[in-house]
Amino acid sequence: MSTPIAPSADDARVLAEHGQTEAVELILADLNGILRGKRIAFDALGKVFEQGVCLPMSLIGTDITGNTVEETGLGYDIGDADRVCRPVPGTLRPVPWARVPTLQLLLGMEDLSGAPFAAHPRQVLSAVLDRYAARGWTPVLAVELEFYLLDAQLDATGHPRTPINPATGTRQHATQVYALQDLDDFSAFTAAVTAACRTQGIPADTAVAEYAPGQFEVNLHHRADALAACDDALMLKRAVKAVAACQGMQASFMAKPFAHHAGSGMHLHLSVLDGEGRNLFHGTPEAPAPALLHAIGGLQRHVQDCMLIFAPHANSYRRFVPNAFVPLHPCWGFNNRTVAMRVPYSDPANTRIEHRIAGADANPYLVAAAVLAAALDGIEQAMDPGPPLSGNAYAQRAPQEPYWRQSVERFLASAFVAEHLGTTFRHVFGQQKLKELRSFEREITSLEVDWYLRHV
Numbered sequence: 061m062s063t064p065i066a067p068s069a070d071d072a073r074v075l076a077e078h079g080q081t082e083a084v085e086l087i088l089a090d091l092n093g094i095l096r097g098k099r100i101a102f103d104a105l106g107k108v109f110e111q112g113v114c115l116p117m118s119l120i121g122t123d124i125t126g127n128t129v130e131e132t133g134l135g136y137d138i139g140d141a142d143r144v145c146r147p148v149p150g151t152l153r154p155v156p157w158a159r160v161p162t163l164q165l166l167l168g169m170e171d172l173s174g175a176p177f178a179a180h181p182r183q184v185l186s187a188v189l190d191r192y193a194a195r196g197w198t199p200v201l202a203v204e205l206e207f208y209l210l211d212a213q214l215d216a217t218g219h220p221r222t223p224i225n226p227a228t229g230t231r232q233h234a235t236q237v238y239a240l241q242d243l244d245d246f247s248a249f250t251a252a253v254t255a256a257c258r259t260q261g262i263p264a265d266t267a268v269a270e271y272a273p274g275q276f277e278v279n280l281h282h283r284a285d286a287l288a289a290c291d292d293a294l295m296l297k298r299a300v301k302a303v304a305a306c307q308g309m310q311a312s313f314m315a316k317p318f319a320h321h322a323g324s325g326m327h328l329h330l331s332v333l334d335g336e337g338r339n340l341f342h343g344t345p346e347a348p349a350p351a352l353l354h355a356i357g358g359l360q361r362h363v364q365d366c367m368l369i370f371a372p373h374a375n376s377y378r379r380f381v382p383n384a385f386v387p388l389h390p391c392w393g394f395n396n397r398t399v400a401m402r403v404p405y406s407d408p409a410n411t412r413i414e415h416r417i418a419g420a421d422a423n424p425y426l427v428a429a430a431v432l433a434a435a436l437d438g439i440e441q442a443m444d445p446g447p448p449l450s451g452n453a454y455a456q457r458a459p460q461e462p463y464w465r466q467s468v469e470r471f472l473a474s475a476f477v478a479e480h481l482g483t484t485f486r487h488v489f490g491q492q493k494l495k496e497l498r499s500f501e502r503e504i505t506s507l508e509v510d511w512y513l514r515h516v
Contacts, residue, residue, distance in 0.1 A: 064110045066109070068149040081102045083100065083101060084105050085163070086108065086113055087165065088166075089166075091179070092123075092372065092373075095298060096119050097115065112144040112146040113167070117143045117177070120488065121488045121489070121491070123492055124373065132492060144174075145167040148168055148291070151165055157256065157302040168183065181426050182287060185426070185428050186287060188436075192436065197332050198284050200284045201282065201283060201286045201328060202283070203289060203292065204325075206277045206323075207300060208324060209223050209275075210274060210311070211310070217506075222274040225245050226246065227245035249304065257296065263283070264278050265280060266279045267279075272318070273321070275321070282331075316375055316379045322385070323419065324379075324420035325420055327415065330414075331410070339409055342408050342411055343411055345403070348403075355413060357438040359413070359435055360401070362433075362437065363400070364470050366471075368493055369430045372422055373464075377461075388454065389459065391453050392448055392449065393449040393453070396450065398453035399449055401415060401416070402414040429481055468497055
């Protein structure tokens with residue numbers, strides 16, 4: 061049995077500041093990034109740090125509808141057995157939107173031996189980070205998340221609607237990218253998100269109005285702790301949704317909620333520090349660092365193997381359309397938003413890669429794990445990314461639009477995923493997504509009825 065988890069200094073500070081707390085929400089992120097767990101009385105928190113808490117192992121591979129995926133082997137095959145889940149030190153935070161004084165705490169799941177469960181998304185990333193640590197390297201990550209702010213009520217056909225603008229009282233229809241007026245009009249929402257992030261220690265950096273009515277982006281500050289950076293992203297999603305609900309709206313990180321508006325992406329910024337704290341990617345467009353080029357080469361090489369991680373759901377693939385700032389080819393370039401791997405404008409010391417493929421619906425731990433593993437493999441194998449692309453990538457490269465079934469099949473057969481992200485993870489995540497794919501394809505849509513019922 062593993063030893064008890066001691067509260068960190070941050071945890072102790074939160075406990076000291078919130079002595080009147082009534083409840084604690086214990087949070088376990090599944091492979092889809094959905095937060096599962098339980099709510100306990102505050103008095104039971106000490107026991108959780110001392111002994112952990114038991115939750116069904118099947119929760120990790122639960123499908124998007126909340127059902128156990130038996131093909132993972134985590135359900136009836138093991139009697140739907142519990143496993144011990146233990147606190148992640150430093151993740152105890154107040155929940156400012158709760159109706160009663162409440163804290164939240166992230167959990168990690170163990171296997172029967174007491175080791176971290178290899179398919180738990182946070183552990184998948186942790187295992188990749190161990191490879192960097194063995195070299196004395198530290199990845200620095202920052203996450204950008206796009207989302208839609210929506211009317212809480214669906215339309216008559218069951219589809220989402222853009223929100224009512226609080227300033228005008230009319231429905232939001234215009235697209236004003238980076239418009240300060242939109243930020244002003246929705247300032248009550250953005251201010252509440254900022255306040256929630258401050259309370260929870262989420263390092264939200266900037267907010268912008270994005271490329272569609274009701275679409276926004278929040279950027280998180282870079283961290284030299286990849287696990288914490290992904291914790292931030294997970295908790296930001298929760299905060300955004302909670303604040304929207306408190307204000308009578310709905311926030312969604314669905315990749316493509318509207319057919320004729322932009323999709324929502326997750327952009328991951330990556331650099332790597334050596335043992336002396338120097339950026340391995342330090343360089344200029346005229347003289348790029350070899351490590352930068354090789355990392356991009358690795359990202360290019362393994363895009364298809366990891367596409368299921370970047371685009372995990374049926375709706376994820378609706379986002380891949382031309383001329384929508386979504387990459388359709390694994391090309392790269394400097395200061396170019398039409399490519400998949402962008403090197404943003406910066407001073408040489410802060411040179412980084414912006415990975416632009418993943419949707420906002422993806423699991424941030426898994427996206428980070430895939431990106432970091434591919435970049436490291438590229439550096440180790442000195443992979444060549446080819447020349448950078450200037451100008452419009454859509455006009456210069458044939459589109460390689462991905463498809464869900466192909467991504468599932470490629471993932472399940474991937475030697476790269478098995479070696480770098482683990483065979484247990486490949487099996488559990490692959491079977492989870494295969495089950496979702498098959499369930500989705502069995503449904504008869506209203507469009508099929510409209511097209512075919514009377515005409516064939």
